Amino acid sequence: MNEDLAQIEMTRCDYPQTKRGYERRLALLISANDLFLERGYDAVSLDDIVNHAGGSKASIYKYFGNKEGLFTSICDYRRDLFFKDVCIPFNPVQNELRPYLITTLITFYKHMIMPENIAFIRLIFERSQKDPQLALYIHEKGPKQVQLAIAKALESCAGKQLLKCDNPLYSAQFYFGILRNLEWRILMGIHIQETDQEIFDCVSYCVDRFLDGHQKV
Template identity: 65%
Template sequence: MPDFEHIEPLRDMPQTKRGHERCVALLLSASRLFLEKGYDAVSLDDIVNHAGGSKASIYKYFGNKEGLFTAICDYRREQFFKDISLPFTQAGQDLRTYLIDTLIRFYLHIIQPENAAFLRLILEQSQRNTELAIYIHEQGPKEIQQSLAHALQLAHDKQYIVCKNPVYSAHMYFGILRNLEWRVLLGLPLPQPAEEIDQETLKYIHYCVDVFLDGHQKV
């Protein structure tokens, strides 16, 4: 069973471009192998043979296999935020459009076959260790919800909506996609290719956002 007792960021941050590229190559290679073979079936030798370099780099930057897996989760989370969780700027930005676009980006992300497979891998590993589960939740879902809560607080301050508890509202907002997330995690067929969003899902998102905003208006 993996030991995730000491979950922390990179042990020794690379100081050179070459070192950074080496870290990314290890992360991508390990991620690909974990998805293809499963976490337990992949050894550090497998990763090094796939990515090049030596095990010394893994020990230096990640500590061990478990640290490498955690770093992969962090790397994917950073990519998620860069592509999906964009800030609400207020200036010339319509809140309804912002909320709809965020859900669309989120949906298009989770239906990518590789992203869906990695979510399943995270669930599998987190069920085997409470420390990892807590870390993933704190650095992933909770941070995403806080980002949306901040946007809702800004909208409340500008009197676009009435939102007395932005954190609760953020939980409600992301619940809009919960059923679709479960379909993806369970491997159920989707109506459209992974790079598209079908009209029924788009209609559903628009409807739910309108209901969400209606619930945040003055009575």
């Protein structure tokens, strides 16, 4: 494991073994999430979080270690919510690749335009400038995992001679580039003028061109 990632993993503290402990941990996590989004990371203290959620700072130290560990846990929590239905496992026997690829991008886009997700991604960008380890951790646990899921789907189809894909990971990175223009516009606060149908038509067109490039010669 990369030493930076290992360092972050090592900071993990006790995970609750009781329902009450789990509820306390979750309350602290959600309260910190709300306060960070409202005020920004640097403007929120551990006392603010405890006053908002109830309990004591001892629980923060027990479950998260410190403020940085708490923020990392929030990133994990929000990542799981964001990606849980973005890239479902692909089964070449049950799924067709084209609708699978289109649905994945449309679902990703719908998550991206949620105001709270936009705000949190901006917060991550701000924090990652000050904490390179966090930036690497988030990339490895988030975007890279989704790229690997798509790469695995492409590799599976290539193995069944359904398409030609010599480097599935490169192709997966190229595939997610379909949304790059929309992502940047969303994060920069530029109004998306296209209708949902226009977004769908654009994504469908790009996926078709993507698949054209992977046809067997």
